[in-house]
Amino acid sequence: MNKFLIANSLFLLSQIANPEPIFLQLKNQLEKLGFHVMIELPPKRGAYGLLREADKKIWINPVVFDLNIGNQTLIHEAVHAAQVCAGQGKVKLLGLKIKPSNYVRPFFLRYSDVHRQDIEREAYAVQSQPNSFELAVSLLQKYCK
Numbered sequence: 001m002n003k004f005l006i007a008n009s010l011f012l013l014s015q016i017a018n019p020e021p022i023f024l025q026l027k028n029q030l031e032k033l034g035f036h037v038m039i040e041l042p043p044k045r046g047a048y049g050l051l052r053e054a055d056k057k058i059w060i061n062p063v064v065f066d067l068n069i070g071n072q073t074l075i076h077e078a079v080h081a082a083q084v085c086a087g088q089g090k091v092k093l094l095g096l097k098i099k100p101s102n103y104v105r106p107f108f109l110r111y112s113d114v115h116r117q118d119i120e121r122e123a124y125a126v127q128s129q130p131n132s133f134e135l136a137v138s139l140l141q142k143y144c145k
Contacts, residue, residue, distance in 0.1 A: 022133045023071050026078055029137065030058065033144045035081050037074070049073040051080040053091055072127050078136040079123040085144035091119055094139065100125035 027037045035056045042050035042059035048069065050059045058081065064073045079094075086092045100108070100121055108120035126135045 020071055023074055026071075026074050026133065026136065029140060030074075030078060030081055033081070033085070033140060049077040051077050051084065053084045053089060056081075056084070071133070075132045075136045076123045076127045078140060079126045080119070082136075082139035082143045083119060083122070085140070093118055094122055094143070096122050096125060098122075098125040098129060098135070101128040104128045 030037050035051075035058055037058045037060065039060050039062055041061055042048075043052075044050050047059070048061050048064050048067075051057070052059075058074075058077045060070070060073055060077070064070045080091065083091045083094060086094055104124040104127065108117050108124050111117045111120055126132055126139070129135055
């Protein structure tokens with residue numbers, strides 16, 4: 001791993017006002033599973049988080065910490081990571097029976113592609129649950145062995 005990227009990521013994490021322990025725990029778990037979590041602007045303009053399945057890179061936009069949605073963003077990307085593990089390198093639906101809250105419905109319905117909507121529905125459904133952290137961890141444990 002590039003020493004500059006590690007130092008840059010640690011610097012950015014140090015600039016975040018007290019990242020919550022669950023953010024750091026989930027980040028560490030993802031990295032142990034071979035995902036590289038970077039706190040920097042994603043290559044897709046306007047994205048809060050992004051997972052590139054080809055090389056298992058996850059970007060977390062630093063603005064999410066100012067918006068107090070850092071945990072939710074990383075949980076969302078962790079669900080996508082579990083989907084990548086389930087699909088052995090390609091995003092695959094997990095078949096979750098969890099319903100997303102009405103609050104997050106507009107976020108996944110904006111996608112015109114039905115398959116993409118379903119992929120996002122699962123991530124938003126987990127992210128919007130009261131036990132979202134535990135759900136994300138259990139999905140990673142189940143699919144990323």
